[in-house]
Amino acid sequence: AQKVTQAQTEISVVEKEDVTLDCVYETRDTTYYLFWYKQPPSGELVFLIRRNSFDEQNEISGRYSWNFQKSTSSFNFTITASQVVDSAVYFCALIGKTSGSRLTFGEGTQLTVNP
């Protein structure tokens, strides 16, 4: 069985603040893939990043960074200097090697960035 938990239902910050979205996962697979998707008010899920279980290097892309720690089964997402356009629901998701190709999503975190 697989599970993804995003404990933060809603986060509200003021523009230019840094914000971290937490993601904790459970899987029995030793090979698995982790994802983050953004769902803006328009509704379309936008792919942000994919990591595989053998690559624990942190990744930075502009104002976005991801911290993958297998020891704590976490894959956290940080937005630096947040902007109003970052307001969206963010989903963490998992595919385990033995679970086919289905994405298992967390509950999502609603991020609101206020001007």
Place this chain on the structure above:
Amino acid sequence: GAGVSQSPSNKVTEKGKDVELRCDPISGHTALYWYRQSLGQGLEFLIYFQGNSAPDKSGLPSDRFSAERTGGSVSTLTIQRTQQEDSAVYLCASSAVAGGNNEQFFGPGTRLTVL
């Protein structure tokens, strides 16, 4: 360079009627997925197709739900005898091939309302 498209964007139907939802994947993508997003259940996997292989139907919630993929491209999700609990946004995604090391790209979804 079109993305995943879905039609209709909105569908309102009466309880007991059948509905068909359509998905056009990204050209050249061999894997196609259906998910459902509802308030109570979050984002749930329904079914996926990979090439000519038998689809993984393990996420379909009841035998009222079925899906086809014709010619390895367009897919139709059919819900028979709709119930109010079927009200949700139905999301289609495609990837180059199935598997966790390929990101899934999502369409805008079809919002289904069952009265």
